[in-house]
Amino acid sequence: MKHPFLVFQLCLWGLVGTLNPLLAQVADVGTSLSLQQAQEHALSYNKEIQSARLDVNIAKKKVMETTGIGLPQVNVTGSYQHIFKVPTIEFVPGEKIPIMEANSTSFDFTVSQLIFSGEYIVGLQASKVYKTITEQALRKNEIELLQSVESTYHMALVLDENNKIVSQNLMLSRQTLTEMEAMLAAGMIEDTEVDQLRVNVSALENLANSLAGQQRNVLNLLKYQMGMEMSQPIVLTDSLGGFINDALPDVAGAFNPEQNIDYRMVQNQVEVQRLSLKREKSTFLPTLSAFYQHTEKLNAPLLDMTPKDILGAQVTIPIFGGTQRLMRVKQASLELEKAELTREQTANGLALQYANQQLAYETAYRKYLNQNESAQVSRRIFEKTHLKLKEGVASSLELTQVQSQYLTAISNYYNSVLEMLDARGQLQKLLAQ
Template identity: 35%
Template sequence: MKKVPIIIMLSLIINGFQLIQAQQDLSLTLEEAQSYAIEYNKAIKNAELAVDVAKKRVMETLAAGLPQMDASMNYNNFLGAEIEIKFGEGMPPTRIPFKPTSNLSITVGQLIFSGSYWVGLQTTRIYHDLAKSNYEKSEIEIREQVALAYYSALVSERSVNIIMKNLENINDVYNSTSTMYSVGMAEITDVDQLAVQVSLLENASKSAERQVEMAYNLLRIQLGVSAETNITLTQTLNEILTDVDLLATLSTPLELSKNIDFQMMNKQQLISKKQIDMERMNCLPTITGFYSNTQKVLKPDFDMTPPNLIGLQMNVPIFASGMRKARVDQAKINYETALNNKSLLTDQLMIQEKQLRYNLTTAMEQYESQKENVEVSKRVYDNLNLKYQQGLVSSLDLTTANNNYLQAETNYIMSMMQLLQADLALNKLLNTL
């Protein structure tokens, strides 16, 4: 009977381990990886918290113009002090001691007019919008960074596969050459040259495998997962290229109003303009109303203070030796600076658009060229390999052709990477990621 609880316990442990393992394994397309990062990336979480802070700041500013209620209680002891009062000439003075007093007061205040309050409320709302735009920018940047990390991991894996396939081919040639040498049909120099080539490819494969792990670590950081998480990329570079509409990207016009940096610059300009209004409003009076109710817990013998009090208070700035004017002038200068920054950003975005379109066009041309180059290099290598088996070319010719083919494959992969990067950069500028 004791075996049953043990079996149940082992089952729970195994199921728990499988659950943990499932939580540590991720199989993601590019779009799924971007969505996952937006949900779990630490930088995105901080940007989301910044939006919450800005929202609370709006509530804080709004509450400053709503009724405020305070309560206070005090206790006073005059330590036996007395007052002497003569009620007539020649009469002895009457001593009246000060008794301890205690008051409980409730005060309600209400802001009636304050120009700076309304401007401040409008400004905090713009700050809230700016925080939301910053969150949107963080999303765009995370999408870009995840895509770059995804591409890098795929390129690294593709490089490993190419090197391993190349190593397998060279190993076959090396083994057959060694056999031919053993029967006197090949030179020792051929064997040595191929052995060097095998060694170089083995070292290259090890280096490429380390690059793969580095690429996956970068992707883990962007996804916001632990170093132990196993990630499987379910899309290939060719599949991603098939999904990308390069011609549509090139034909999409730049609308500055949709660019996130331009949107944020507009909000910065609005804030600078509101700062001018804020400094001007500080020259206007502030009016507040209040009501107070005081209850005497310990009353003195003579109490003529009424319990209820209502009133208005107006504070009027009169003279500040030019300080307020200087602040208004500073705000105007800051606003002019914001206008210049906006104009500068506009010029930069227009120039960047042209450059990114040139980059994408060039990357498309390079990709087609390298794709054709790989096919040619592969045919040359296969042809020389056949001739080498027939003894018509030397091992040096074969290794040279092999190196050329390997370099062509590397250039082809890099052209794919550059093409995807160029498309990504232009889409980011157009805010179409």
């Protein structure tokens, strides 16, 4: 038969393992952090967020790069050539005149300008949409990070409260064991009563040591989320009670899926497909460009027929290129239709998710109320049983069972607290913009 304290220990280990745990206040000195401060620090120093911000900057540079295609293009080209056998022309019999220099150097100055290109216009629009996509991806990462830090911060406070309760019970059990050992020495009780208490104290010590290890691990997790050095001590300043008081189910009003970040990202994918369709259609349009070129030569020959200044324009009109372009247009049109269906499905899915999450929040709150009442009743039973033990009307085995029941109720209570806070966090995540 399993020892009742082992049951509680397994319950608490399960609590730590199934949620993203974190350390609360384990140091007397260190950086003091409220939840808001922890989230702000994470937004500034979390490596994934920093990487997402770099993606936004890269996208901005991509817009500038694409814009530059439509700006005037200026080039200067220099060339040198040596002719081993210079061509000549004979104007007078017996007298040959070279028409080129054996060694010549020339410089060309060229300015070109794209006047109209449908693909360029669509490409410029697409680059701006790409920048918006990276900005939305950054915002989504920020929302998820804020919710993750909040969940971890809550777990830190729960671990701290659990640690306090286990420490209090361990101190009380040691005190009771000392008193019972004195009674055993006086021959007032049997040794089995003392042995039972010794087993209880040992189980509580193991549990306290396990919690200490878990606290070190979750502290490192919080630092990792915030982008802090592992050696930096921190102290959490917000109280668990404050979060519980703020967790009353007060969410009301209609949910607008179009404000959700996931919906807006899907909407951008629709825009991408719409621009893809425009790009394929633009391949049927003509392209117009103009240029100006000026040439200077060193050692120019006497008879130089190359013009110094040239101004020109070029127009390309697609006439017929098989059915490829037409089929690409049809494919792009179908892809746009698919993206619009995905957008509608996302909106419906978000509405359903919100309704389910709101129900889960209200259910978790009612569960919290029940578990809170059970924990209070179990505490009173434990205190009365402990008093009966001192009065000699209860056995140590009975106290052990009642204490195990009390600690299990406490564990269930904090599980319900975390479940309620997590449900609220998930609901707020859906409402985040």
